[in-house]
Amino acid sequence: MSQRFDGAYAVYLTLNGAIVAFLLLPIAVVIVFALNPTPYIAFPPVGVTLRWFVKFFTSPEFMNALWLSFYVAVVVVILSTVIGAMCALAIARGNLPGPRLLTTVFLSPLMLPAILTGLALFQLFMLAGVGRPVWGLIVGHTLVAVPYVLRTTLAVLQDFDRRVEEAAAMLGASPARVFFEVTLPLIRPGVIAGGIFAFIVSFDQLPISLFLVVPSGETLPVVLLNYIRFDLDGAIAAASTVSIVLALSAVVLLERIIGLRAYVRL
Amino acid sequence: MTKCKLSRRKFLKALGGVAAAATIGTPAVHAQTPVLKTTAWGGKWGEVLKGQVIPAFEKQFKCKVETDSAFPYYPKLQSTPKNAPLYDVLHTNTSEQWQAVVEGLVEPKLSAKDIPNLADLYAYATSDKICGVSAFTSAIGFGYRTDKGLSEPKSWKDLADPKFAGARGSYIIPVNSLGQMHLMMLGKLYGKGLTDLDAAYKALEQLKPIKMYDFTGGMEKALLSAEVNIGVLHDSGIYRYDGQNQPVAFAAPSEGVLSLEQVWNITPGTKMRELANQYINFILSPDVQKTLCEAVWYSPSNKKVKLGPNYDSKLYNTEAKVAQLIQVDWKWYNERKDDIDARVTRILRG
Numbered sequence: 001m002s003q004r005f006d007g008a009y010a011v012y013l014t015l016n017g018a019i020v021a022f023l024l025l026p027i028a029v030v031i032v033f034a035l036n037p038t039p040y041i042a043f044p045p046v047g048v049t050l051r052w053f054v055k056f057f058t059s060p061e062f063m064n065a066l067w068l069s070f071y072v073a074v075v076v077v078i079l080s081t082v083i084g085a086m087c088a089l090a091i092a093r094g095n096l097p098g099p100r101l102l103t104t105v106f107l108s109p110l111m112l113p114a115i116l117t118g119l120a121l122f123q124l125f126m127l128a129g130v131g132r133p134v135w136g137l138i139v140g141h142t143l144v145a146v147p148y149v150l151r152t153t154l155a156v157l158q159d160f161d162r163r164v165e166e167a168a169a170m171l172g173a174s175p176a177r178v179f180f181e182v183t184l185p186l187i188r189p190g191v192i193a194g195g196i197f198a199f200i201v202s203f204d205q206l207p208i209s210l211f212l213v214v215p216s217g218e219t220l221p222v223v224l225l226n227y228i229r230f231d232l233d234g235a236i237a238a239a240s241t242v243s244i245v246l247a248l249s250a251v252v253l254l255e256r257i258i259g260l261r262a263y264v265r266l
Numbered sequence: 267m268t269k270c271k272l273s274r275r276k277f278l279k280a281l282g283g284v285a286a287a288a289t290i291g292t293p294a295v296h297a298q299t300p301v302l303k304t305t306a307w308g309g310k311w312g313e314v315l316k317g318q319v320i321p322a323f324e325k326q327f328k329c330k331v332e333t334d335s336a337f338p339y340y341p342k343l344q345s346t347p348k349n350a351p352l353y354d355v356l357h358t359n360t361s362e363q364w365q366a367v368v369e370g371l372v373e374p375k376l377s378a379k380d381i382p383n384l385a386d387l388y389a390y391a392t393s394d395k396i397c398g399v400s401a402f403t404s405a406i407g408f409g410y411r412t413d414k415g416l417s418e419p420k421s422w423k424d425l426a427d428p429k430f431a432g433a434r435g436s437y438i439i440p441v442n443s444l445g446q447m448h449l450m451m452l453g454k455l456y457g458k459g460l461t462d463l464d465a466a467y468k469a470l471e472q473l474k475p476i477k478m479y480d481f482t483g484g485m486e487k488a489l490l491s492a493e494v495n496i497g498v499l500h501d502s503g504i505y506r507y508d509g510q511n512q513p514v515a516f517a518a519p520s521e522g523v524l525s526l527e528q529v530w531n532i533t534p535g536t537k538m539r540e541l542a543n544q545y546i547n548f549i550l551s552p553d554v555q556k557t558l559c560e561a562v563w564y565s566p567s568n569k570k571v572k573l574g575p576n577y578d579s580k581l582y583n584t585e586a587k588v589a590q591l592i593q594v595d596w597k598w599y600n601e602r603k604d605d606i607d608a609r610v611t612r613i614l615r616g
Contacts, residue, residue, distance in 0.1 A: 039510075040487040061313070123345045126352070211342065215303070215332040222336045226308025232483035 027244060034237035052234030053241075062239060064216075065223040069203050070246065072134070072219065076141040076202040081195045083142065084149025085187065091150075092157040103154070107147045114144060114207035122211035137212040137219070141202040148201060149194030156190030192254060199250050203243065299330050302541045304355040306333040310506075314561040323548050329541055343371050343533070351533040354542045360396060361443045363529045364596040367397040372531040380543040383550035383568060388588045390525065391567035395593035398531025401549050402564035403591065404500035405523035405582055406444055409485065411495045413513035419496060422455050422519045426472055435477045435485055435497030439614075440607040442480060447524045448498045449610065450594050455521065460594055463606065471613055478614065489514050500526050502563035505580055516580075518590065523582075525591040528564065 033041050037049040056062050087106055091099045109117060121140050125132060168182045169175070184191075206221040213222050220239065228236055306315050312335055320331045334342075334353065340362050346352040348370065356363070356372055366372040374397050378384040384392060384399060391400040408419045419425070425434055437445025449470060450460040457465020477494055479485045486503050488494045490512055501523075504516040530549060532542045548554055555566040560574060565582035573583060582588050599606070 038490075040490040042491060061316075119341060119345070122342065126346050210336050210338070213336050215334045218336055223308065226312065226335045226337070229481045229483055230307060230309025230311060232481070232487050 030237050030240045030244070034234055034241045036234060039233040049234075052238035055233075055235045056238040056242065059235070061218075061223055062220070062235070065218050065220040066239075066242070066246075068134075068217060069220040072138055072141060073199050073202040073250075075138050076145050077195045077199045079138065079142045080145035080149050080198040081191050084146045084194055084198075085153050085191045087146070088150050088153035088157060088187075088190075089183075092154060092160075103150070106150050109144045110147045114205070115210070117143065118208035118211035121208070125212075132212055132214045134214075134217065137209065140208040140212050141205050144205070144208065145198035145201050148197035149191060152194035152197070153187055153190040156187045160186060196251055196254065200247055203247060299328070300538060300541055301330045301332055302355065302538050302545055303332045303334070303353050304545065305339045305353055305357045306335050307357075308335045311558070311562050314558060318557060319549070319554055322554075323545060326548075327541065327544055331545070340365055340371075344369065347535070348533075349535040350537075351535045353533055354536040354538045355530060355532055355545055356398075357528065357530050359443050360400070360527045360529050361446065361596045361600065363397050363531055364600055366531070368597070368600070370534065372398060372533055376532065376543075376546065381547045381550065383547050386552075386570050387550065387567045388569060388585070390588055390591055390593060391527075393593060395595060396527065396529060398529050399546065399550070399567070400525075400527035400529050401546075401555070401567050402528040402558065403567065403582065404502045404526040404564055405518060405591065406447060406498060406500045406526050407519050407523045408517040409489050409497050409499035409504045409514055410517055411489065411492060411513055412515050414492075414495050416495060418515070419517045420520055422451055422521050424519075425496060425498070426469070430496050432475045432477070433495040434473065435479060435488055435494035436473070437482075437485070437498065438478045438480050439610045440603075442482075444482060444498055444500065444524075444526065445478070446599060446606075447526070447594050449606070450599065451521075451524060451592070454592075460592075461598060463602070463609075467609060467613060470610060474614070476614075501565075501580065505563040508563075508576070522590045522592040525593045527593075 029041070032043070032045055034052050035048050035050075036042055036045040037047045037051065090096060091102050091106075096102060118140060121136065121143075122132070125136050130136065164186070165178050165182050168178045173181070204221060205219070206225060209219045209222050210225075213219055218226075220243065224236060224239055306312050312333075316333060320333065323329075324331055339353070339356060339358050342352050343356065343366060351371070356366065358366075363372060367374050375392075376384060376399055381399070387399070390396075390403070408425070410416060410419055424430075425436075436448055439445040439449055449463075449466050452469040453462035453466035454460045456462075456469040477488065477497075479488060479497075482499060482503050485494075485497045485499050486507075489497055489499070489504075490507070499516070501516045501518075504514055507514060530546050532539065532546070536542055549558075550568055552566075552568050552570045552572070555568045555571045556573060558564060559566045559571065559581065560577055563577070563581065565588075566573070569585075571583060572578075573581060577583075582591060
């Protein structure tokens with residue numbers, strides 16, 4: 001059976017292919033570099049080696065940084081989803097004066113260059129005499145992660161049918177039960193989507209971390225930046241590949257445990 | 267089908283536990299152990315410093331050394347009170363040390379009475395171009411490809427050779443001190459001296475097209491991958507590939523090499539002055555100098571250092587060799603930096 005050539009469809013496919021390539025090619029280059037034996041980016045690759053991964057995984061500095069980044073990112077996800085979701089609910093439901101202004105205020109950390117946020121927080125902590133504790137780093141990351149959760153949760157709340165909650169209440173459910181068994185499951189896609197953004201924002205966060213990390217407690221992006229200034233070799237690409245895999249794993253894990261399919265409906 | 271035993275509730279509880287643990291904060295530092303706070307580069311340097319040198323110092327002086335490797339050091343030091351500085355000892359490049367000394371954040375000079383090893387250094391390490399002490403230096407000249415049929419560059423002026431158009435490299439001047447020093451060198455080569463900026467700007471214009479890099483690491487990779495055939499680079503950036511069969515070499519121009527110093531200094535408000543003096547003295551001791559020099563191919567400042575034969579033949583470790591080092595006036599440069607940045611950006615953009 002012959003099929004008629006559809007020019008518009010071909011253009012559509014080509015455009016989509018180009019966009020996918022645009023998004024994925026940098027990642028492919030990183031992976032190729034990580035597997036290439038030369039200490040610089042060479043194309044075509046001259047061979048395949050795992051030496052850069054060995055270097056990465058046997059370096060205590062890289063490993064400590066990787067675990068600290070992961071730990072901070074997990075805590076930031078928890079804090080930012082709780083804070084972001086509560087703020088979104090308050091803005092959407094609380095009959096607060098100036099909800100648009102409040103939304104803008106909560107999104108403002110994204111408008112300020114992160115390096116200034118980092119410097120400002122550093123100065124604040126120094127003036128307060130608290131030094132640079134890990135919780136300070138977490139506060140900094142949470143500050144820039146909350147807007148993502150707020151935005152995605154507000155998007156879900158926009159189309160939220162409140163009659164579902166009213167029905168539950170009329171059937172005798174307490175306000176807490178209504179929240180946990182009706183509201184939360186319905187806004188969950190937005191909260192989880194925000195949580196994923198929060199994880200990635202924290203895990204890759206550099207400008208804020210530069211000011212807030214402590215000696216012997218540096219996050220992976222900070223260690224990578226210091227490394228790249230003096231030793232630009234495949235270990236950097238190996239570290240990036242591990243970061244990509246880790247971020248991807250976090251998304252898959254969340255999908256398995258909490259279920260992201262609902263998010264697709266967003 | 268087996269069902270995942272980890273329920274959502276349990277998962278969230280576990281995450282909550284992790285969040286709670288975050289509030290515990292950093293591990294407790296031994297209350298009685300004095301802590302010296304300092305800065306350190308990353309990479310191989312940091313590896314050797316933190317892996318060998320600092321543990322030896324901590325053992326000998328029964329203290330703890332905290333090294334901050336997260337740039338930028340200077341604004342962090344600026345943000346802390348002078349009487350309770352973030353660092354006791356600041357290790358950074360000469361340019362940043364001069365910025366700090368102008369604001370009273372570090373000492374202008376260190377005393378040989380407190381740091382006895384200062385007496386054994388080459389004169390350049392404590393010259394009037396240095397505040398604090400230069401413990402190590404690299405020589406800035408050219409890195410070049412040896413597989414492109416090029417003869418060894420003899421003069422700084424060779425960079426302007428038309429055959430290197432588009433295949434020569436230097437640095438983004440506003441952010442890189444090698445680029446800043448090269449600009450001053452252009453003033454010396456084509457004008458009245460290191461401070462002749464008009465001549466330097468004119469010469470910079472003649473170097474176009476030129477590839478600019480932000481870090482020396484970028485220049486190294488550009489040379490290794492033949493993105494450029496010649497570039498301004500410090501000797502350690504080439505010698506580190508010694509024995510790896512890479513087609514690159516270092517050339518020291520006949521007019522002299524620029525000195526890229528690693529400077530240590532003490533903050534006036536430190537509560538650990540004695541330990542800070544001991545730390546700098548330790549860094550200047552012949553054994554530590556030899557360890558670090560041979561790890562990263564830096565030239566030692568201490569005259570008494572005996573390097574291995576391969577290092578001895580290449581590094582700047584005799585009076586005759588260090589006489590070739592050209593030091594620039596960073597105080598003068600920093601005072602004009604904003605204007606220079608604006609001008610060179612215009613030149614290289616146009």
